[in-house]
Amino acid sequence: MAMSFCLIVNPAAGRSSPWRNWANRWLRRQPRHYYQTASTAVSAVIDRLRYHGATIDIHYTTQSGDATRYAQLAAESGRYAAVIAMGGDGTINEVINGIIDTDVPLGVIPFGTANVYCSAFHLPNTINDAVDRIIAGKTTHIDVGSIHNRYFVCMAGIGFDAYIITRHSSSLKSYFGGFSYLITALRHYFSYPFHPISYCVDGRSTVHKCALFIISNTHLYGGRFALSPNASPSDGYLNACVFNDIRIMSILKNAKHLVCGQPQKMIGFKSFLCKEIEFKSGPSHTIHCDAEVIGHTPATAHIHSKKLRIIH
Numbered sequence: 001m002a003m004s005f006c007l008i009v010n011p012a013a014g015r016s017s018p019w020r021n022w023a024n025r026w027l028r029r030q031p032r033h034y035y036q037t038a039s040t041a042v043s044a045v046i047d048r049l050r051y052h053g054a055t056i057d058i059h060y061t062t063q064s065g066d067a068t069r070y071a072q073l074a075a076e077s078g079r080y081a082a083v084i085a086m087g088g089d090g091t092i093n094e095v096i097n098g099i100i101d102t103d104v105p106l107g108v109i110p111f112g113t114a115n116v117y118c119s120a121f122h123l124p125n126t127i128n129d130a131v132d133r134i135i136a137g138k139t140t141h142i143d144v145g146s147i148h149n150r151y152f153v154c155m156a157g158i159g160f161d162a163y164i165i166t167r168h169s170s171s172l173k174s175y176f177g178g179f180s181y182l183i184t185a186l187r188h189y190f191s192y193p194f195h196p197i198s199y200c201v202d203g204r205s206t207v208h209k210c211a212l213f214i215i216s217n218t219h220l221y222g223g224r225f226a227l228s229p230n231a232s233p234s235d236g237y238l239n240a241c242v243f244n245d246i247r248i249m250s251i252l253k254n255a256k257h258l259v260c261g262q263p264q265k266m267i268g269f270k271s272f273l274c275k276e277i278e279f280k281s282g283p284s285h286t287i288h289c290d291a292e293v294i295g296h297t298p299a300t301a302h303i304h305s306k307k308l309r310i311i312h
């Protein structure tokens with residue numbers, strides 16, 4: 001019997017932009033598949049799946065929450081060998097939240113701006129290779145984190161990095177791609193109040209404070225930066241990354257260390273393993289999961305060991 005797949009496409013993800021096209025030419029980089037239009041890319045996915053004799057049902061998302069709903073219905077139907085997310089990290093996050101308590105595996109066709117998930121799990125960059133990987137069907141169970149009952153697979157952020165997602169415009173993103181987040185961060189850095197974030201770790205009563213908190217489940221942050229080089233998505237722990245020095249000169253020096261792959265040299269930075277982080281009440285801080293804003297503090301983050309089945 002032919003294998004059947006459910007493909008969930010975010011057609012707004014990873015659109016081409018004049019700046020990105022120019023950057024690719026300047027860097028002499030081969031344009032990746034996600035610079036194509038969504039319809040061209042979806043046709044390529046269909047062709048490759050049919051080449052393997054597979055059948056496919058396609059759903060296009062039009063608003064936030066669609067991908068979770070389609071993924072949940074697909075998993076409940078029991079008809080599919082896998083649910084395939086075709087979009088960026090936000091689309092992948094929505095899909096995992098739809099299949100999380102089922103044994104239906106996640107397949108991914110990278111089609112976003114940063115594609116942190118695909119980089120973190122060393123997934124192929126081209127459509128044919130990504131489909132071939134899905135058809136091969138090698139799966140594993142990985143950990144996921146959660147905050148406010150929302151699961152995340154790559155990272156969560158509390159404070160400034162979540163705030164800039166709320167201030168970020170899609171038109172800027174369509175022109176500058178991932179750099180649009182840096183532009184937005186610079187624009188809002190001087191007006192952001194940076195109220196301290198209060199937190200406790202693993203049920204202990206000691207309250208710590210910091211300026212910015214990032215929780216990693218994989219080693220990458222912001223596309224290609226190894227913020228938690230030793231993070232494992234299958235060790236049963238979250239990697240907490242705490243920033244205490246937000247002076248502009250420290251940030252610039254830290255950016256250099258991050259780009260050079262030496263986060264341990266960053267000023268006012270510490271990283272540790274934990275299973276639970278409670279963010280206390282006080283000044284409210286925005287929270288994102290995989291770059292999707294999901295609420296505010298107070299909140300508690302948990303690790304869920306080997307809860308998600310993925311194709312890798």
Ligand SMILES: [Mg+2]
Nearest residue numbers: 232233235237
């Ligand atoms: Mg881990």
